Amino acid sequence: MTPLTNFLENFHIDASASTIATLLALFAIIWYAWRRAESKKGSPSLPPGPRGLPLIGNLASLDPDLHTYFAGLARTYGPILKLQLGHKLGIIVSSPNLAREVLKDHDITFANRDVPDVARTAAYGGSDIAWSPYGPEWRMLRKVCVLKMLSNSTLDSVYELRRREVRNIIAYIYSKPGSPINVGEQTFLTILNVVTSMLWGETAQGEERGSLGAEFRRRVADMTELLAAPNISDFFPALARFDLQGLVKKMRGLVPKFDQIFDRMIEKQLSIDALGDRAGASSKDFLQFLLKVKDEEDVKTPLTMTHIKALLMDMVVGGTDTSSNAIEFAFAEVMNNPEVMRKAQDELDRVVGKDSIVEEAHIHKLPYLHAIMKESLRLHPVLPLLIPHCPSETCTVGGFSVPKGARVFINVWAVHRDPSIWENPLEFKPERFLNSKFDYSGSDFNYFPFGSGRRICAGIAMAERMFLYFLATFLHSFDWKLPEGQKMDLTEKFGIVLKMKNPLVAIPTPRLSNPALY
Numbered sequence: 001m002t003p004l005t006n007f008l009e010n011f012h013i014d015a016s017a018s019t020i021a022t023l024l025a026l027f028a029i030i031w032y033a034w035r036r037a038e039s040k041k042g043s044p045s046l047p048p049g050p051r052g053l054p055l056i057g058n059l060a061s062l063d064p065d066l067h068t069y070f071a072g073l074a075r076t077y078g079p080i081l082k083l084q085l086g087h088k089l090g091i092i093v094s095s096p097n098l099a100r101e102v103l104k105d106h107d108i109t110f111a112n113r114d115v116p117d118v119a120r121t122a123a124y125g126g127s128d129i130a131w132s133p134y135g136p137e138w139r140m141l142r143k144v145c146v147l148k149m150l151s152n153s154t155l156d157s158v159y160e161l162r163r164r165e166v167r168n169i170i171a172y173i174y175s176k177p178g179s180p181i182n183v184g185e186q187t188f189l190t191i192l193n194v195v196t197s198m199l200w201g202e203t204a205q206g207e208e209r210g211s212l213g214a215e216f217r218r219r220v221a222d223m224t225e226l227l228a229a230p231n232i233s234d235f236f237p238a239l240a241r242f243d244l245q246g247l248v249k250k251m252r253g254l255v256p257k258f259d260q261i262f263d264r265m266i267e268k269q270l271s272i273d274a275l276g277d278r279a280g281a282s283s284k285d286f287l288q289f290l291l292k293v294k295d296e297e298d299v300k301t302p303l304t305m306t307h308i309k310a311l312l313m314d315m316v317v318g319g320t321d322t323s324s325n326a327i328e329f330a331f332a333e334v335m336n337n338p339e340v341m342r343k344a345q346d347e348l349d350r351v352v353g354k355d356s357i358v359e360e361a362h363i364h365k366l367p368y369l370h371a372i373m374k375e376s377l378r379l380h381p382v383l384p385l386l387i388p389h390c391p392s393e394t395c396t397v398g399g400f401s402v403p404k405g406a407r408v409f410i411n412v413w414a415v416h417r418d419p420s421i422w423e424n425p426l427e428f429k430p431e432r433f434l435n436s437k438f439d440y441s442g443s444d445f446n447y448f449p450f451g452s453g454r455r456i457c458a459g460i461a462m463a464e465r466m467f468l469y470f471l472a473t474f475l476h477s478f479d480w481k482l483p484e485g486q487k488m489d490l491t492e493k494f495g496i497v498l499k500m501k502n503p504l505v506a507i508p509t510p511r512l513s514n515p516a517l518y
């Protein structure tokens, strides 16, 4: 197989001879122009990296599991390395010191994103928090979200929503004695209901809960898969308009399905406002708040309807898939380590008791549960390469030049498994976090599952609450075992969100003293 056919196969392109000839000609022109531009600039001291092929660079050898592939390269080339991804330079950083240089010392320079074509399509032209460039618009969006929806005081005020959804799922599981439960799916549905009811106060019930949730989950999964797929258009911007792999077309097919729901909810909210029927809308609804902010005049950076939809997309896609996959990994690790399960359930029985149900007020009294969350996010940080950063100007990291516009991957997954930092890094051992100094603030670059600096996750408080409350309730309410003859498989699958390759299916047995508690 030639490198070109190998490359085409890697990118799932069916190509006739004439397509290949056209591509070759285009590549040659781009390559020539690029080399000329480079030679004019002189040769900057770039980080080391594997030798690439002319035109396509290292694209032919990319492995779909980018986090493990990058970790392997770092063992050969060191903690900062480069990959030539067609016309785009990729920089991979895999050590705490260099992550600190990028995310702390050069925080503002790297607080930008290199927006993939599909992400631009998904996020209404990149008008959301995650893909906006660093600047007043991003600051306004983040402030609106963090202050209003994701702050501790708002989260406290909507505990009833979380409680209702968690009690619903527990009752549902209890109603299916001995049946296998798809843990990720049920967690996703519950979180989706929490997030959407915070957004617009509507929550799917009964049959609708199952069908709407399953449909949403598929679409969110399709979306994150498209976001993670290597796209020729990003590596050869001159070819973007041809959308050779059809990824943007696929994303364009997905977005309207979300958009219709957003439109429906916005219209509903506006008609409630028009009728002055405040009683029909909870004053806590985030959408209602956003629509009010949109109408505010005399603001320097106005919030538009496009921003609102992009924010809803961030919350529905970013808030659900991350949290549910993180919980699924933790659940699987706990099941795979019976001693950890025993300690977690002992702690719950001591603090909550078998004659009561878990409330969020119990959570701060459960240090072992907190340690489980930290350990699980160490081994399986669900955004293993963060969201790639992009320097707004050329700067030096670890003594090497990182050019303006490079796509910078911070391999937090590799740092979290580095044996020079962590003892027996592959072991799931929550004890290592008991009484430890590690938190989620991103101030220690040995442990930063939510990122660090200006672009740190905007939803940490919400993620922490949902994760701990769900896991505590699941472990307290039931004993869990795998279906007969099945083995636990913790293999990961890379997407922009890390998932379990084979979804966790487990059988619950009630363990509380009284059926009324379900």
Ligand code: HEM
Binding pocket: 129, 130, 131, 142, 150, 314, 315, 318, 319, 320, 322, 323, 326, 377, 381, 382, 383, 386, 387, 388, 449, 450, 451, 452, 454, 455, 456, 457, 458, 459, 460, 462, 463, 467
């Ligand atoms: C366990 C769950 C979660 C984990 C591990 C996680 C982790 C992360 C990480 C690593 C980033 C990228 C940081 C960077 O690029 O440097 C991020 C960004 C983000 N997260 Fe989360 N996240 C989780 C849940 C949530 C939730 C529940 C929400 C909101 C409802 C949320 C909203 C966001 C947003 C809006 C961004 C973009 C921030 C920006 O670019 O300024 N996340 N998250």
